[in-house]
Amino acid sequence: MNTTIENTVEELQLDKSKWKLTKFGDVAIQQKGKIDRDNTELTRYIKGEHMGSEDLHIRSWGDLTDEYLGPAFIRKFEKGDILYGSRRTYLRKVAIADFDGITSNTTFVIKANEAKIDKRLLPFIMMSEGFTENSIKNSKGSVNPYINWKDIAKYEFLLPPKDQQAKLAELLWAMDEVIERENEVLKKLEHTYFTLVDDLFSKKNENWEFIRLDKIAKINNSSLKSNTDPNYEFRYLDLAGIIEPKVIGDLKQIKFSEAPSRAKRVVNDNSIILALVRPYQKAFVYVDIGKDIIASTGTAVINVTADIDSKFIFHQFFSKKFTRYCEDRMTGTSYPAITPTDVEEFKVAVPKDKDLILEESIKLDELDNSIMFIKSKISSSKALQKSLINQVF
Structure with a gap:
């Protein structure tokens, strides 16, 4: 299916000569229905954190009994409505509600004007580069920039005739279905992985020994010295360089003379890098080749010295046992952290x-x-989806 869609995208020859320049406000209707939270049967709410960037699906929500909600949470939405985060629009938070609920007045609730547009097409217009650039350009404020509805409503784009809209919507949603199926596979694989990790490392087993890490490994054993050659160049690995669990992004190459004071930890081959600050496990990586990589003092660099596969040790830091251990020992309020001694x-x-x-x-x-x-x-599928959206809009 994915290959078929890729071929379709490559062969897509759009004749836009009959497409009409249209204002977003002509095809989208802002909903302003309010809710009295003390007198409603609605139980679920959506905050900005429940909406993912460039993800049309709502994957989490809150219950009205969970926590105190401020007075801004008065906006009603219905199943099928589009929710759009009006603050920090560069985050591209566009999602389709699959239940009735409540959100804040900083989230726009939108319905399609079905007399003019196939409603399945509207969310993809809002995911396009042009729509996002317009929102960013017209946002007000610097610390927490926001967009007004009137500025969104004025955005203009080319809208295909009604008879073409359905076909384009089907193609765009087919691409979304591919991504959703892949997400389901990922969810199952991650569940299997974390279940195995916890079965192995979080449960008591009489055939296993539990040994202090410093008995089989060296932690932060080597640091850059103050008399290091000022022209020595290395790649600096701080927490921002770990873009997701187990994945290192492009690391900046810098000279020792220009390096931040936190650039101290020498990384070796087969080093385990742990973040010492929350959220734990989000910034844990395994480095196969550590040549000329220096890590931040916000990490623990671990090198297994015993005759034990270091990857076997690495997996253990993703167990519930290690998470609980960190939660019990962390100190600090603004940036809760554990210490190298804890490790x-x-x-x-x-x-x-x-x-x-x-x-x-x-x-x-x-x-x-x-x-x-x-x-x-x-x-790759998301990149293809984005390419397709921007070809159309």
């Missing part, structure tokens, strides 16, 4: 039968590789 004292699981280490490592690595593969496919 040293953490007890890792090691089977008494050493052959099990390789066996379990292979299982975990295979799952991990499958997760990375499907994430790559999702990324």
Whole structure:
């Protein structure tokens, strides 16, 4: 299916000669229905954090009994309405509600004017580069920029005739279905991975030993010295360089003389890098080749010295056991953190039968590789979807 869509996108020859320049306000209707929260049967609400960037689907929500909501949460939305985050519009928060609920007055609730547009097409117009650029350009404020409805309503784009809209909508939603199927595969793989990690490392097992990490590994064993050659160049790995769990982005190459004072931890081959600040596990990576990489002092750099597969140890930091350990030991309010000593004292699981280490490592690595593969496919599919949207609009 994905290949078919890719071919369709490549062959897409759009004749826009009969398309009509249209104002967004002519095809979209802002809904301003208000709710008395003390007298409503509605139970679910949507905050900005419940809407993902460039994701048309609502994947989480809150319940009115969960927490105190400020007075801004008065806007009613219905199943099928489009929700648009009017603040920090560069985040591209456009989502279709699949239930009735409540949101804040800073989230626009939008219905399609079905007399003029196929409603399935409207959310993709809002995902286009042109729509986003217009919102960013016309936003007010600097700290928390916002867009007014009148500025969105004035945005102009080319709208295809009604007889073409349905076909284009079908193609765009077919691409979305591909991404959703891939997301389902990812969800299942991650569930299998984390279940196996917890089964292995979070439960008591009489055939396993629990050993302090510093007994089998060196933590932050090597640091850059103050007399390091000022022209020494390295790649700097701070927490911002870890773009998602287990994935390092492009690292900036800098000279020691220009490096921040936090650039201290020397990374070696097969180093495990742990973030010492919350959220734990979001910035954990394994570095196969550590040559000329220096990590921030906000990390713990771990090198396994015992005859144990270091990847086997790495997987253990994604267990609920390690998360609970961190939560029990973290200190600080603004930036809760653990210390290198806490990392040293953490007890890792090691089977008494050493052959099990390789066996379990292979299982975990295979799952991990499958997760990375499907994430790559999702990324490619999203790029194709974006290309298709921008070809049309």
